[in-house]
Amino acid sequence: MKIKEYSCSQFGALKNIKIELKDGLNVILGPNEAGKSTVVEGIYATLFKGSNIKNKTKEDKDFLNRFKPLPTGDFFDGYLSLSKENGEYRVYKRWNKKPESKMELPDGTEIIDEDSIEKHLRKLLNFGENTYKTIIFSKQQDLKRAVDLILKDQTIAEDISTFLRKVVMELDGVSVDKLRETIEKEYKELYERWNVQLDIPESNTRYKKGVGKILEKYYQLEDKKGELKNCLTIEKRLEEIKENLKVLTEEKENILSKLKEYSKIELDISKRAQIEPQITNLAENEKKLKEIALNWPAKEEEYKNLLREKTKIEEEVIKLNDELSNARKIKEKEKLTSLLNKVKDGLIKLKELEENLISIPQITKEELQILEKLKNKIENIKTAIRAGKMQSKILKSTVPVWVTKDFSPKSQYQINSLITAEGYLKIEFEGVGELEIQSGEFDFNQLKEEMEKNEKELKEKLKELKIANIEEGKVNKEMIDKLNKEIEKIKTSIDTLLNGESIQGLEEKVKSLENIKVSKSEEELEKALNEKRNDLYGVEVKMASLKNKLTEWAKEYQSPDKLLDLVIEQKGKIHNLNQLLSQLAPLPSDFQDPNHFFLSLQRLREEEKKLEEQKSNLEKEYYSLERELPEISSEELEEEIKNLQKELQNLKVKGRRLQTIKRVFQEKLEEMDKNSFKPLEDSFRKYLAFLTDNRYQITEIKDNLQVELKKGDTSMPIELLSTGTKDSVALALRLAIIEVLYGENPGIIVLDDCLVDLDPSRKEKGIKLIQRFAEKNQVIFTTCNPQTAEELGGNIIKLG
Numbered sequence: 024m025k026i027k028e029y030s031c032s033q034f035g036a037l038k039n040i041k042i043e044l045k046d047g048l049n050v051i052l053g054p055n056e057a058g059k060s061t062v063v064e065g066i067y068a069t070l071f072k073g074s075n076i077k078n079k080t081k082e083d084k085d086f087l088n089r090f091k092p093l094p095t096g097d098f099f100d101g102y103l104s105l106s107k108e109n110g111e112y113r114v115y116k117r118w119n120k121k122p123e124s125k126m127e128l129p130d131g132t133e134i135i136d137e138d139s140i141e142k143h144l145r146k147l148l149n150f151g152e153n154t155y156k157t158i159i160f161s162k163q164q165d166l167k168r169a170v171d172l173i174l175k176d177q178t179i180a181e182d183i184s185t186f187l188r189k190v191v192m193e194l195d196g197v198s199v200d201k202l203r204e205t206i207e208k209e210y211k212e213l214y215e216r217w218n219v220q221l222d223i224p225e226s227n228t229r230y231k232k233g234v235g236k237i238l239e240k241y242y243q244l245e246d247k248k249g250e251l252k253n254c255l256t257i258e259k260r261l262e263e264i265k266e267n268l269k270v271l272t273e274e275k276e277n278i279l280s281k282l283k284e285y286s287k288i289e290l291d292i293s294k295r296a297q298i299e300p301q302i303t304n305l306a307e308n309e310k311k312l313k314e315i316a317l318n319w320p321a322k323e324e325e326y327k328n329l330l331r332e333k334t335k336i337e338e339e340v341i342k343l344n345d346e347l348s349n350a351r352k353i354k355e356k357e358k359l360t361s362l363l364n365k366v367k368d369g370l371i372k373l374k375e376l377e378e379n380l381i382s383i384p385q386i387t388k389e390e391l392q393i394l395e396k397l398k399n400k401i402e403n404i405k406t407a408i409r410a411g412k413m414q415s416k417i418l419k420s421t422v423p424v425w426v427t428k429d430f431s432p433k434s435q436y437q438i439n440s441l442i443t444a445e446g447y448l449k450i451e452f453e454g455v456g457e458l459e460i461q462s463g464e465f466d467f468n469q470l471k472e473e474m475e476k477n478e479k480e481l482k483e484k485l486k487e488l489k490i491a492n493i494e495e496g497k498v499n500k501e502m503i504d505k506l507n508k509e510i511e512k513i514k515t516s517i518d519t520l521l522n523g524e525s526i527q528g529l530e531e532k533v534k535s536l537e538n539i540k541v542s543k544s545e546e547e548l549e550k551a552l553n554e555k556r557n558d559l560y561g562v563e564v565k566m567a568s569l570k571n572k573l574t575e576w577a578k579e580y581q582s583p584d585k586l587l588d589l590v591i592e593q594k595g596k597i598h599n600l601n602q603l604l605s606q607l608a609p610l611p612s613d614f615q616d617p618n619h620f621f622l623s624l625q626r627l628r629e630e631e632k633k634l635e636e637q638k639s640n641l642e643k644e645y646y647s648l649e650r651e652l653p654e655i656s657s658e659e660l661e662e663e664i665k666n667l668q669k670e671l672q673n674l675k676v677k678g679r680r681l682q683t684i685k686r687v688f689q690e691k692l693e694e695m696d697k698n699s700f701k702p703l704e705d706s707f708r709k710y711l712a713f714l715t716d717n718r719y720q721i722t723e724i725k726d727n728l729q730v731e732l733k734k735g736d737t738s739m740p741i742e743l744l745s746t747g748t749k750d751s752v753a754l755a756l757r758l759a760i761i762e763v764l765y766g767e768n769p770g771i772i773v774l775d776d777c778l779v780d781l782d783p784s785r786k787e788k789g790i791k792l793i794q795r796f797a798e799k800n801q802v803i804f805t806t807c808n809p810q811t812a813e814e815l816g817g818n819i820i821k822l823g
Contacts, residue, residue: 024147025771025801026066027111028104034068035061035090035099048797048817051805057823059805063773064090066803067160069101069114070144071152073137074122091118105147112147114140150764158760160773206685213237213678222675237674244667250653251660257648258657264645268638275634278627285624291608296617298607302600309593312586315576319583326569329562336559343552350545356536362520363529369517373510380506384489386496394493397481404474405430408446408467413460415442417450425451430471447471706759714751714788750780754789758796769800776806790814 030041037058042051051059068090076083090099098119105112110129117123126140127133134140148155215235218225224238234242408429417424417438424436427449442448447467448460461467490496521529541548580586614620653660708721719732719739732739732752741752754777761772774793778786790811793802797817806812812819 024105024107024149025769026103026803027106028102029062029066029069030102031065031100033092033096033099034065034101035092037061037065042820044801044803045818046801048794048802048804048815050812050815050817050819051803051822052807052809052812052819053822054807057807059807059822060775061090062822063160063775063803063805065101066103067155069103069116070148071155072116072118073141074116074118074124075137076118076122107147112143114144149768149770154764158757158764159771161757161775202688206681206688209681210685211235213674213681217241219678219682237671237678240667240671240674244664244671247660247664247667251657251664253651254653254657254660257652261645261648264641264648268641268645271634271638271641275631275638278631278634282624282627282631285620285627288608288611289624292610292617292620295604295607295610296621298600298604299617302597302604305593305597305600309590309597312590312593315580316583316586316590319573319576319586322569322573326566326573329566329569333559333562333566336555336562340552340555340559343548343555346541346543347545347548347552349539350541350543350548352536352539353541354545356533356539359529359533359536363526363533366517366520366526366529369513369520373513373517376506376510376513380503380510383499383502383506385503386488386490386500388500390484390488391493391496391500394481394484394496397477397484398493400477401474401481404470404477408470413444413446413448415444415448415450415460416440417442420452422455423453425453427451430474702763703759706762707756710755710758710792711752713792714755714785715748719748719752747781747785750777751785751789754792758792761800762796765800771801771803772796774802774804776804776808776811778811779808
């Protein structure tokens with residue numbers, strides 16, 4: 024395939040451009056930013072970029088940002104005319120909000136469906152987009168990195184290896200990619216999501232998309248098994264419902280039969296339920312009236328007897344009350360006599376105490392306090408004198424010596440004896456003189472005078488009170504107080520006993536009770552009286568009860584004769600009701616009474632209703648399950664399952680065969696790989712030797728496209744080569760790859776000034792090599808160097 028023409032209204036910086044390309048060498052010449060690379064991008068986009076882009080992916084955004092005209096352009100487009108042996112193809116694409124794609128075939132047919140256009144282009148181009156992008160449309164900067172990319176990027180190496188295998192196999196008329204694609208496609212269509220080794224699905228999770236035919240058939244088989252299981256469950260349940268409906272129908276018929284039988288007599292039993300209680304009540308009332316008629320006269324006689332008994336008891340109670348009153352009077356006499364004696368004894372004792380009180384000298388509390396006060400004054404004076412201690416001794420005297428100490432009387436002194444005094448000392452030397460000594464804290468004579476005065480007053484007071492000392496006064500005072508208390512106590516006791524009465528009055532009361540006599544004691548009489556009162560109360564209670572009963576009967580029945588008339592009337596009513604009862608249907612023997620009958624009837628009706636509901640629910644369930652049944656029977660489902668099992672088995676057999684084909688293909692492919700790099704190696708060696716004047720030779724190209732070079736006998740790693748040499752190696756390898764890819768079929772190659780870094784000698788050889796390559800293929804070379812364009816020659820297209 025070759026390109027005859029490229030044009031566009033606008034694409035990036037290009038405006039209304041039209042370029043005609045010829046067979047062989049085409050050189051696009053123009054300064055930097057003239058649009059050379061944009062022309063190449065336009066050709067590539069028209070071939071491979073779909074017109075319907077959404078500005079969502081990064082690739083689409085980059086494409087729009089790079090080539091949409093700025094600032095106001097709202098579309099950009101591209102047109103290509105392509106030639107092949109069978110004729111000319113025309114392709115047009117427009118990128119904007121209303122994208123457009125169309126292709127005209129050699130026979131004039133126009134296609135506007137983008138998928139169809141893509142399929143035709145794929146057939147026309149022979150190789151995929153990545154092949155053209157990586158190898159055929161590589162830019163200069165990519166070309167400079169070609170060797171490094173091959174060394175470092177295993178993906179590119181694997182792609183080129185695949186191309187080489189394809190070339191080798193296509194030489195024998197077999198397309199490797201198509202065959203591999205077909206095998207892989209068939210394998211994926213069969214085994215996707217299926218574990219081949221375990222022969223089970225990869226996961227218990229059911230996949231909705233991306234499943235192979237085996238898994239899909241497995242799902243169909245499992246679904247059908249589920250349908251069969253559900254169908255069998257429903258069929259089983261339908262049979263159960265039929266049996267249940269049969270049982271319910273029989274039960275309902277039995278109940279309806281009983282209901283029909285009982286409904287016939289329901290009205291009679293209802294009347295019987297009303298009449299029988301009336302008869303029972305009337306019979307009970309008749310019995311009650313008969314008992315009253317029988318008891319009425321007896322109760323009247325009993326009441327009369329009780330009335331006589333009550334009168335007798337009342338008379339006895341009066342008599343006992345009189346006797347009890349006399350007994351209490353005698354007891355009162357004894358009490359009064361005892362009381363009178365106690366009063367007289369108290370008066371005698373009172374007289375004795377009063378005589379004793381008169382015999383004791385009288386002294387008051389105030390008089391005792393005066394005596395105590397005088398005594399305390401005397402004691403205080405003595406204590407004051409004793410507080411001053413004095414000692415003296417007369418060593419020599421020619422006359423008798425007399426000594427007075429404190430309050431002691433004068434006494435004769437013995438020479439050389441110790442004289443001690445407390446507050447006062449007087450020494451008299453007979454016929455000679457006197458010596459008086461006293462304590463300096465007080466006036467002894469004054470104290471003595473005061474003490475003597477108090478002592479005198481104390482003696483006079485004691486004499487007046489007729490007592491010897493204060494202690495005797497205290498004793499007398501205590502005796503007086505005691506006697507006064509006893510006298511007061513006896514007086515109070517006598518007043519309490521008399522309780523306002525006089526002794527004379529008490530004596531008259533005692534005298535008035537002297538002639539009363541009784542046969543029994545008060546206690547015996549009280550006991551007898553209580554017994555009679557209880558008897559009287561019992562009689563009165565019985566009489567009251569009888570009187571109430573007789574009054575009630577008289578009020579209700581008037582008299583015993585009228586009561587007998589009522590008894591006869593009750594009998595007539597009972598007879599009439601029995602006549603009505605005999606005309607009604609009898610109560611079935613299964614029932615104790617009408618209530619039992621009606622409860623049973625109600626229960627039967629409820630059971631009938633319940634059975635009808637159960638039957639209705641089962642019928643609804645039956646019809647619902649019938650609708651859930653598959654359109655085909657369980658036998659037909661079982662047959663379908665057998666067919667699905669067979670189909671699944673056939674797919675597995677097909678898969679095992681495909682596995683065998685895949686294994687044999689891989690073995691064959693590996694066998695052919697041994698020689699797949701030889702054509703590339705030969706072309707690469709040829710072009711490299713030409714460009715480097717045989718300075719560098721290829722040692723080996725490995726399966727992963729690792730190239731080993733040597734210079735003379737020395738191995739040369741590519742990463743150590745100079746920039747110019749590396750460019751030469753890259754150009755030689757790229758031309759070799761394209762030569763092997765195209766084979767005998769001519770094709771196109773785009774070279775973005777790959778000679779720029781070569782020295783003059785290698786540049787000259789590079790130009791010759793490109794010119795030689797253009798003899799068979801269409802070469803599009805872009806450059807900004809007019810000299811390079813002139814040296815290359817060919818169809819020179821000037822831009823800018």
